[in-house]
Amino acid sequence: MCPMDEHKTDIDTDFDAELASYLSSCEGAGSYRVLETLKSSDFEVTEKVVFCGRDGGELGPFVRKRIDAACGLGHAYERLMAAQRQGLRCPNLPRVLDCWNDGERLNALMEWLPGVTLEDCVREEGPSEELAREVAPQLACAVGLLHGGLGAGAPVIHRDLKPSNVMVVGGQNGLPRSFILIDLGIARTWRESAEADTTRLGTRSYAPPEQFGFGQTSVRSDVYALGAVLWFCLTGEDPAPGMDSRQLAERPDVPSDLRRVVAKAMSFDPQERYASAEELARAVEGRADGRHFSPAGAARREVPAAAGRAWNVALAVTVAVLTVASWANVAVPAGSGAAWPLWFRLLAFGAWMPAGFAAAAFVLADRRRLRHRVGLLQALALCAAVVLGGLLVIGVLGALFLRG
Template structure:
């Protein structure tokens, strides 16, 4: 099993595609052992890299069954992982505890150490390529962008990576190396902490902040120079967190969920949880957004009831209430992704900015048409 074979050493039965993509991963079952594997198509130029990957046996990386060439295509057969991606976990979680983030970062760095020791750079470390198995084991997956560092090159031959998580050098500024993966790890930590990219907002968690800042320095020389160096820094934060938790005496019978920030640790109350989950402006926890939200809500709560009160009849009061709701409240719900409904609309959930722009334009148009119809039906309503 040491070389790429033109004929498979094992025979498989294809079960079903795992995505809608052309040449996307396919779930297969090995005919003799009945084990499930994932069949993935890769560019032929990745042949040597995938063969190197096959030699690596590590609990935080998927095991590779074989690498073969079929009909001029390169295919990799790897273990089928039962679990969820980190993206799914982040989306369905209100917050991720600091201790959990540090633990998973250590697991992720273990996977990268194994890759880097063989000269491989992953180049696409992101939550979507990190899985947690049903047994709680972290796996770094998907090697479409994997490459080998070559000292004589100034830039990568093929520039790949995911915007937001990819390091600056992945866009042609320099050749990628192990430090490029560590940049992505820093971004992943920040997203796990506050669901934002570091360049937009940095986590103020005292046990994560410094790790993120150093890992995401623009100049690779100022980052951690190896996954082992970053691992040592994460272990230090892990020990500090454990020591801090041991000094905290919790009341018997009360479950305390600590949420760290730069100034204090506080328990998430039902009111705070309601604001963070459902009230636009409070869900991100960003001070400037919350300030604007408070000003806006005060304006609406003071202005709208006063206007309604001026109505002479009950029907006029009702029309004023509907008019104000459509004009001031409905846009907030539509454009702040209330209850994450944007995730269910293809254009608003598109990865390309152009498509998302079209989606929001249609959303604005729909709101204007709806408001126009309301005014037309009510013969101008209260604005007549």
């Protein structure tokens, strides 16, 4: 699935030539000139730079990461550089030309990628199912290589997989686009004995619960982030932190065959997610069943939205007819109801029974759009339905008492 091996390609040849040119220039010493600061935080700075040789020539541009050596981050760049110099290639990861530690900072020099971020791409083009299906296998390729230990060693967990950390390169003149996963600054090596991450970093909308103190991040943590990126490509919005994955998946703009995929990838429990990025990509491509919910729940969510709306209209009409009939019993009581006091008929037929009809209709209704828009209102309304149902039972028992 992922086009990475040790065989030479045109991309590999270009990389080797660029690396040789850079190393040759470094032999004569020189310095870097900063063209632009791309990003800055408390522990790292990302810059666009060119290498200036002593002879006045310049080479570049490049991207340079400067990471505070004391924070213990950034070693994924060293592992990636070593793997690439051993011949391991992946078109969906940046090419690292050099890494060095100057005593204060770990420096990583990488290729400059001409393009836009996936975040900007979605803002400009709009979200779409086609984009999501295009992105998923390529990011799974990059993440799969990291999780494979970059050819040797323990898995590398990215921990900051989000749309702004994916570059979209190419796509002009009918050529295919490449989606390249960047920014390995907070990536960490997975350790079997660890119970939790020592440093809790990441972007809240795309980071799983375990990344913020609920356990150690693992390959399934990046699977969660992949599911969130997929959801962003489909909706154009960042996932709401803490929102149930099933509610996210039930968005009308998420295709029915991808709802299970998104919900499973973003499950709160890591063991309920896909075991690997490749497994998620196969589910997106339709080569695996992304089933996660109970069969009854899955069948209900597969009902077309139009059918759900028609069902709700039918329920509303039924409630209206029953309510009118109930109110009629207040003014013109039938049978033994004629002997009941007016106040009791008002409570029983004017309030309790209509409320019971409404509560029953709510329980039976298709509430997918309501759950998306209102969230916790569903649970509160169900509690109200139980209370109203109890009042209805009391009313019926009172009627029987009066009749007796």
